[in-house]
Amino acid sequence: MKSPMSIGLAAASCLSMLAALFMVFAYVPTEAEQGIVQRIFYFHLPCAWVAFLSFGIVAVAGALYLWLGHKIWDDLSYAAAELGMLFCTLVLVTGSIWAKPIWGVWWTWDSRLTTTFILWLLYGAYLLLRAFADDTDEVARFAAVLGIAGVLDIPIIIVSVRLWRTIHPAVLLTRQGEHGLEDPRMVATLLVSLAAFTVLFVWLLWLRLGTLRLRARLAKLRKDLALLEIAGAHR
Amino acid sequence: MNHLGYLGAAYAIIFILIAFYVIVIGRRQARLEREVRRLESALRNKEPAPTAEGDAEGVSGRI
């Protein structure tokens, strides 16, 4: 039972992703310093963009749930948290794979990676809370508060980690390709990739939201059925 | 692993994880849809008059 919306989003996502892949592997020039490994960047950064965007959605949807009370906001918050965790994990993994050939280590306390790691921990805390608790309105509110606290924290985390790093300049390399994209083809590729990941994110969010809504419908149906059984038993 | 290997690994992981997620969600969706259809027909069989359509919005405050 695929709705036109989900088919449309799936198609848009596949097309834009193909376009991005084409640009990354056939269009953009190889970067001088780092060689072909630098191409990881064109998918690594969009994953980070989605991870942070998603967290914003977790918090805003959570706040709307606290304010308006309609369950769909909580569902959106939860879906965004799952996706955010997925993409945050991808950032860390691709970042690590990128770091190994360039810096020789699997992990480094670079300020961006550290901030992303803390974000990953925040996502983990949110999902653990949801996993351990029952699916009640109360827990939804707790999760919303956690999400809001998290998003408020992010600017401070970014600042503190950056300050923390400047005291240890040992591994303060900027990976060429994060700023200083000289070639306009690199900028274009990055933009296409960002767009592709955003569309992918919207599609996945739509999919996940669909299953959560179905679950809510299922719960209601079970309740209706149970009430009927009780009514029937009394006749 | 030479540089091409790292590049391939990074992109492969991205697609594998995303594909995995899509498949898991897809299967869960299918399972939920089957269950919903089953319950809906069960409801129709129990009641002679059709029940009011379940509110697909799912208002907050579920049990």
Added chain:
Amino acid sequence: MLEGFGPILRKDLRLELRTGESTVALVSLSVLILVVMVLAFGPGGARRAEVAAGALWIALIFAGTMGATRALLAERETGCIRGLLLSPVEPATIYAAKLAVAMIFMAEAGAAVLIVLVLFFNLDFGAALLRLVPVFLLGIAGLAALCTLLATVSGRVRAGAMLLPVMVVPLFAPALIAGSKASAAVLAGASLASVATWLKLLAAFDVLFVAAGYLLFEHVIIED
């Protein structure tokens, strides 16, 4: 606006004075964590200011998350939360009072840890310790704000006690960075002015989370 703050605070403190349970538990837990750290790392060397600062904050975080839970859990056990909620006191005021209580407990634990630190690490009782006090107070304000807000969650969820540090630690991370960096510098002899950036960061953190807690607490305080 803050009516009821005084009575709730006094009630909790009086309860604590009567039994001293929380204080004993917190102080012993934090000293214990410290002992484990010293045994694991060894107290010697030129890096002792950093290790001492780190040990202080580690002990505070884990003892602190436990302490805030106790401040609220005491009421859960006696069913007192409903009473609090039925009273004309605003939830936000309850938060402020609980926050103050949590800070007091953390300060007690911190003082004990500091004494032990001085002894174990052969630090000097002097100006450096005095300069540590504002860093410390700024730090526990933020920690107390987070713990008090989230302690209700830990009380009402399975494995809540384990979940509380999982939630608090990533949120507290920037303050932890700032606090331990500033503490290490101060213990090594630096002036407060030189760690001003870290102090400002801590202050911003505190303002943000005390305000957030104040506004959000009503959504998490739920009667049993």
